[in-house]
Amino acid sequence: MSEHHVLGLSGGKDSAALAIFMRQKYPHLNIKYFFTDTGKELPEVYDFLAKLEGFLGKKIERLNSQRDFDFWLRQYGNFLPSPNTRWCTRQLKLLPFKNWVRPWLDSGDKVYSYVAIRSDEDHREGLISQHDNLIVKLPFREHGIDKPGVYDLLDASGVGMPKYYEWRSRSGCTFCFFQQKIEWARLRDRHPDEFEKAKAYEKTALDSGSPFTWTQGESLVELEQPERLAAIHADFEIRKQREYARIRINPLRPKVEHPLEIDDLYLEDEGGGACLICHK
Template identity: 40%
Template sequence: MTVGGRMKEYHILSLSGGKDSAALALYIKNNYPDIHKKIQYCFCDTELEVPEVYEYLNKLELYLNKPILYLKPEVSFQHIYDTRKILPKPQNRWCTVELKTKTMQKFIKNLTPSEDCIINLYIGIRADETQRTKTATSNNPNIKEQFLLVKDGLIKKDIIDILNKSGIGLPRYLEWKSRSGCFFCFYQSKLEWINLYERHPDLYKKAMDYEFKNCKEIRNGSFGWRSDITLEEMIKPANIKKIKENYAKMSNKKNKGNAGRLIDLI
């Protein structure tokens, strides 16, 4: 599609619910007003995020004074799980592919029925993590990845400054977990699982219900969120105490003199 002899351009920023993509959105609004006018802010909603993620997106939307488009997957996690009878894991992240990647790909395809266009995709990778740009590129020739934070030299400290100065601050879930994502994310540490149990016991119970009870099946990694312990075992008082003690020791070694917030370990 061309406009006045020029290829039509689209501008998209897919928010993750995390601090970097949120700061990028704020940075665009305050420093690139022309892009802000044209850009579509969106969020691939698995409907499985912790409540604090949705709370954070609502705050961000108010500041941006522009709606965030919530994109829903064609097929739910529950349907895929019921069909495959296997949980996602680091070696097989079908949850990311099915609920996030394919959802965004479909949105872009519907947005651009013609191949004669340019899609500027803004990605929240910082200047102190440029190695990540190598794996954040698309095979679609129409997509141009835009790494504004890298281009303008913004590092983690700048991200936190942007969020604090806006009044939005950091997402509240960073008080107890290190990343955004589904409440049952298999990347969670044992401590983060315990934190989920103590803050959102209903969500912990949902995650627990997905696990099979047969120890052999769980320990081979097919039907448990972790290969070393079930969620049911994890919340026994003795295990909770041990997990917290182990984390406290690790935190003291890594962060002498600070409060040991999870955000400081990111």
């Protein structure tokens, strides 16, 4: 019986910080780092993964069954995924991982999967193992590493934050339905071609009878109208200033080193609740 150690990278800050932590804390472990590519990732994600590979000194394995988002969209009759029907997570993230580790598990090997759930995330749970030999480990929780600790790991390593955090709160598909409306507005500004592709997917889905649009309550065509964009930006600024006013200064960290993230400002009916495996 052999042992395998695996760590999934989403292109997000937490899983990257965990990879850095494991390399520094447990250099004797031969960890296999992997990334499940949907084919619709932000270009900033690929840039960040390349930078992380340089620090880790090893290749990040790309898991892809050659069946990307477009393939599965056709399989689901052009119906868009939604918070209640997350076929994208099942088919593009979980299934490739299960197929990857299955030969090891079938041969009786143990697989240790390291997941980046922080010590300040009591409400989150990792992938529940459905096999006795698949063991899920939560090193951040075990070592008491919280969000500021994640920032410290990224800063000290020189890897830094993914560039998309300048305007967006998560990695994953360019058109993730868990985005807030401000993130859709910013996607239109930063990557107008990707925004147009998302509009095209939405139109095809609606023409095919799909009840879902990418963002709740309105289509992207409606969202991009000048008056609506102005209202979205104004509302976000109000929420941001309100949240800054609530911040209590930590005497051990009197300086606010990192700005509020968009996820800190989400509304109940938009954003939040994102798939753990996609954006951590």
